[in-house]
Amino acid sequence: MVATVLCGGLLLAGTLYGQDDDFPFGPFRMYSTGPDPNGDARDTRVEGTDDQGRTVPITEGNSGIRRAEIEGQQQAYVDTPSRLAEVAAAYQEHSPAAAPLRSVRIVIRWHGIEEARPTGTFRDQVIAEWTRP
Structure with a gap:
């Protein structure tokens, strides 16, 4: 008792x-707690651009880095974008046959929400970017 x-x-x-x-x-x-029923929903992704100009999604499968690891250190990448060179190196190590990455960026896709329902609209915001010298 x-x-x-x-x-x-x-x-x-x-x-x-x-x-x-x-x-x-x-x-x-x-x-x-709950999100704002009229606030945009965020979806963070990491992508690179290879030497041919193609956009390459950076995933755990092709880099060994989980999205949660990027999100957990997001502010550090914003403060020091050159850290994204490590992501490019991890991608190259895990995908040796792929073309090298010329740049890596963290992009937040903000999905529009109204009255707790998706509107089908979105906007992308690049919050950190590294470009190979």
Whole structure:
């Protein structure tokens, strides 16, 4: 009985005053909040341009780098775009038969949302770009 009351008290305190770091006794904000029903939805991708001018999607399969790793360090790439040279090197290492990349960029595609429904519109925003010297 004491353990139940103690856990209940911790859950209540965590709900009212806690942060993600207090999980499981604090809210896990990813599930406890919702997006703006009229706000654009973001979709981050990494792409390169090869020496022939073709756009190449950079994926875990052809670079060994997960999208979550890029998103987790996104601000570092924005602050120092030259770090994207490492992504180009990883791509070349994992795809040796492919043409070398001339540039790599992080692009956010903002999908239009109105009343919690997609509008079918989007706009792309390049937030970091590296070009081979």
